[in-house]
Amino acid sequence: MIQSLTEEKSYTLTPGPEGTIETQTLEVSIGPQHPSTHGVFRMDVVLDGETVVKLKPVMGYLHRNHEQLAEKMAWLGSMPYTDRLDYFNSMTNNWAYALSVEKLAGIKVPERAEYIRVIVAELTRLQNHASAIGFLLQDLGAWGTPLLYAFREREKILDLFEAVSGSRMMCNYMRFGGVRVDFDDKTLAAAREITTRFPKFLDEFEKLLTENEVLLARCQKIGILPRELAINSSITGPMARASGVEYDVRKVDKYGVYGRFDFRIPLGDVGDVYDRYYIRVLEMRESVKILEQALHNIPQGPHIAPEVKLRNFKIPNGDGYGRIEAPKGELGFYLVSAGDGKQPHRYHVRPPSFINLTILEDMCLGQKVADVIIILGSVDIVLGEVDR
Amino acid sequence: MGFLGKGLLEGMAVTARNFIGSYFDKDRLVTIQYPEERMELPENSRTFPFLVYDGTPEHLRCTACKICETECPPQCIYIVMDRDEKGKPRQRPKVFDIDISVCMQCQICVEVCPFDAIKMDNDYEKSQYGRFNELVEHLPDLLKRNEYYQKIKPTEASEVDAKLKAEAEKKAKKAAAAKPAVAAQPTRAPAAPKPAAMPAPVPIMKIAIPDDAPFTAEQRQWLAGFLSGLGAAGGVVAAPVTPAPSQAPVPATTTAPRAVVSTPTPSETTPTAAPAGDWPWHDAGMAMAQRMDLAKDKPLADKLMAAMAQTDCHACGYDCRGYADAIASSSESDLSLCLPGEAETASMLEKLMKEAGKP
Numbered sequence: 001m002i003q004s005l006t007e008e009k010s011y012t013l014t015p016g017p018e019g020t021i022e023t024q025t026l027e028v029s030i031g032p033q034h035p036s037t038h039g040v041f042r043m044d045v046v047l048d049g050e051t052v053v054k055l056k057p058v059m060g061y062l063h064r065n066h067e068q069l070a071e072k073m074a075w076l077g078s079m080p081y082t083d084r085l086d087y088f089n090s091m092t093n094n095w096a097y098a099l100s101v102e103k104l105a106g107i108k109v110p111e112r113a114e115y116i117r118v119i120v121a122e123l124t125r126l127q128n129h130a131s132a133i134g135f136l137l138q139d140l141g142a143w144g145t146p147l148l149y150a151f152r153e154r155e156k157i158l159d160l161f162e163a164v165s166g167s168r169m170m171c172n173y174m175r176f177g178g179v180r181v182d183f184d185d186k187t188l189a190a191a192r193e194i195t196t197r198f199p200k201f202l203d204e205f206e207k208l209l210t211e212n213e214v215l216l217a218r219c220q221k222i223g224i225l226p227r228e229l230a231i232n233s234s235i236t237g238p239m240a241r242a243s244g245v246e247y248d249v250r251k252v253d254k255y256g257v258y259g260r261f262d263f264r265i266p267l268g269d270v271g272d273v274y275d276r277y278y279i280r281v282l283e284m285r286e287s288v289k290i291l292e293q294a295l296h297n298i299p300q301g302p303h304i305a306p307e308v309k310l311r312n313f314k315i316p317n318g319d320g321y322g323r324i325e326a327p328k329g330e331l332g333f334y335l336v337s338a339g340d341g342k343q344p345h346r347y348h349v350r351p352p353s354f355i356n357l358t359i360l361e362d363m364c365l366g367q368k369v370a371d372v373i374i375i376l377g378s379v380d381i382v383l384g385e386v387d388r
Numbered sequence: 389m390g391f392l393g394k395g396l397l398e399g400m401a402v403t404a405r406n407f408i409g410s411y412f413d414k415d416r417l418v419t420i421q422y423p424e425e426r427m428e429l430p431e432n433s434r435t436f437p438f439l440v441y442d443g444t445p446e447h448l449r450c451t452a453c454k455i456c457e458t459e460c461p462p463q464c465i466y467i468v469m470d471r472d473e474k475g476k477p478r479q480r481p482k483v484f485d486i487d488i489s490v491c492m493q494c495q496i497c498v499e500v501c502p503f504d505a506i507k508m509d510n511d512y513e514k515s516q517y518g519r520f521n522e523l524v525e526h527l528p529d530l531l532k533r534n535e536y537y538q539k540i541k542p543t544e545a546s547e548v549d550a551k552l553k554a555e556a557e558k559k560a561k562k563a564a565a566a567k568p569a570v571a572a573q574p575t576r577a578p579a580a581p582k583p584a585a586m587p588a589p590v591p592i593m594k595i596a597i598p599d600d601a602p603f604t605a606e607q608r609q610w611l612a613g614f615l616s617g618l619g620a621a622g623g624v625v626a627a628p629v630t631p632a633p634s635q636a637p638v639p640a641t642t643t644a645p646r647a648v649v650s651t652p653t654p655s656e657t658t659p660t661a662a663p664a665g666d667w668p669w670h671d672a673g674m675a676m677a678q679r680m681d682l683a684k685d686k687p688l689a690d691k692l693m694a695a696m697a698q699t700d701c702h703a704c705g706y707d708c709r710g711y712a713d714a715i716a717s718s719s720e721s722d723l724s725l726c727l728p729g730e731a732e733t734a735s736m737l738e739k740l741m742k743e744a745g746k747p
Contacts (some may be wrong), residue, residue, distance in 0.1 A: 080494030
């Protein structure tokens with residue numbers, strides 16, 4: 001049942017000029033089957049003319065009971081399901097889950113595995129940000145062109161993922177204590193090739209977009225998220241950094257081997273849609289820097305800790321929270337092991353897409369209805385992760 | 389920034405370059421015209437699982453131990469163990485179904501399989517006209533030759549073959565050590581391409597029927613069941629299941645000369661007794677009653693071991709000996725871990741523990 005928003009009356013209509021007839025608000029339901037909602041997501045928008053006076057995000061159309069399912073199966077069994085959370089970034093989802101379990105079970109990961117994880121995670125970030133920008137431009141009305149340029153580059157990264165993990169998107173690549181398959185010389189060469197060519201693509205992409213007058217007119221000063229609001233509503237990832245919040249789990253936690261790399265955190269100062277676009281371009285350039293260092297320094301050695309069992313894997317009772325900087329923000333898993341320790345007693349995901357989406361109304365109030373679409377696009381959501 | 393519209397013009401130059409380049413520049417010409425053209429799949433590429441067999445389909449590696457069925461995250465595998473008319477397990481699946489509409493191609497079944505029996509295919513053209521029975525793959529659809537596996541994943545398959553060969557050789561050496569007084573082994577027919585790659589011989593292999601005897605596979609299986617059934621009924625203890633008299637202190641002895649499959653050349657045999665020779669019940673083709681009978685005067689750990697399914701499938705996390713020892717020493721309290729033994733083993737273990745006064 002759709003709850004009517006107009007009953008709440010928490011907004012005032014703009015009074016028309018003297019002598020004109022009285023106007024009414026219009027309630028519009030955008031989605032859940034709308035191409036601009038990036039999946040099955042619905043927005044109940046109340047409009048005064050073209051201006052948004054109220055917006056309610058409606059989620060849950062893609063709910064798959066992920067957390068409850070995970071509590072019914074062995075620890076390893078949830079690993080392929082994490083691929084399906086944010087299906088653009090299965091590698092980082094795997095890593096976040098593996099990291100949490102390793103933290104809880106006290107498993108030490110071999111150094112080569114840590115480097116491989118950094119490499120695949122940064123490649124994931126490259127393809128996520130490139131396609132996020134492509135989708136944002138799609139929402140702006142640039143039908144296809146930037147998105148397909150981004151997908152062309154993404155395809156090369158997915159080919160590498162397929163060569164190493166067996167699947168392009170549902171990688172299921174990490175295991176507790178390392179990664180499933182080692183990088184051979186051919187794969188490493190392919191990763192180096194991608195790393196050297198990606199800046200050229202970025203230059204071309206920026207030439208197409210960054211100073212484009214239409215993009216500037218549509219994106220600047222639209223959907224501003226103030227710094228205080230971003231902090232207060234737990235926004236993470238590129239969205240928080242575009243609002244000037246200097247927070248990156250890679251720098252804060254230095255998980256894995258991130259402490260060894262030299263890279264910077266780009267920050268925005270306005271917090272509008274344009275900042276959120278440009279922060280992603282800059283982050284891709286930083287990721288290329290990390291990739292260059294990781295591919296240069298990757299050591300020899302085992303790719304998985306040999307003592308970790310695949311089957312009958314048990315974790316001593318306790319709880320723990322592990323988090324990483326996924327391309328969309330802080331992705332964390334809170335796990336509780338109780339009883340015989342064969343499966344999670346409680347399994348909770350902290351999804352960045354979902355929490356970043358909760359601030360949608362504050363960014364959209366007072367904007368035009370056409371801008372709601374690009375504000376949503378600049379949040380960069382994947383409904384698989386929002387609804388779980 | 390220059391004049392207004394400079395960004396637009398620059399952007400249009402980029403699109404023009406891409407458009408023209410898409411006719412001759414290899415980097416901008418990325419579309420593959422499927423189905424006329426096909427991409428070469430990487431070796432690791434995976435779609436749905438299949439079952440490997442060596443030579444002929446009855447030599448499939450799967451022993452129906454049900455580890456994959458238990459571990460499969462979306463629970464899309466269904467296995468029923470094949471049994472003969474007396475109810476003895478035949479160490480192979482009667483039913484093996486994979487619902488590929490549920491399978492999420494995660495490869496966990498492949499990783500947990502101790503027999504290298506299930507592997508990932510890379511066939512992606514699986515469209516069907518229906519969405520119910522058409523999407524359930526049964527045992528005949530799943531069976532693929534080892535040569536096929538070699539073809540789609542050469543590196544991985546040769547690693548597996550080398551591993552299985554080493555295991556079989558180790559096993560043969562052990563068996564030879566346990567059974568020294570054995571006549572020279574007739575060489576296997578060259579028709580079976582990889583005899584050494586059989587990780588767990590099917591029950592007929594352990595029976596004293598010479599390889600060159602004129603029986604079909606079915607007749608052999610029947611004979612195997614018949615011989616061990618005869619032993620269980622009392623009277624003569626079946627020749628095949630007891631080791632050489634000097635090695636095992638079993639009540640009955642055997643005089644029949646036996647030909648044992650996978651025995652290496654006689655020069656390799658040594659007269660020392662391997663520990664495996666002490667467990668006459670360690671034969672998965674034997675019925676529970678007979679196994680328990682053989683172990684009836686033994687200590688608790690041996691009795692417990694005789695109650696296991698004897699497949700050494702590691703479904704419980706141990707081999708059959710290790711699981712029995714772990715229960716006997718109270719380090720393992722779960723009596724329901726033997727998957728191939730099913731309820732029969734679990735209830736027998738419970739009974740034995742009760743008899744021993746250990747709750």
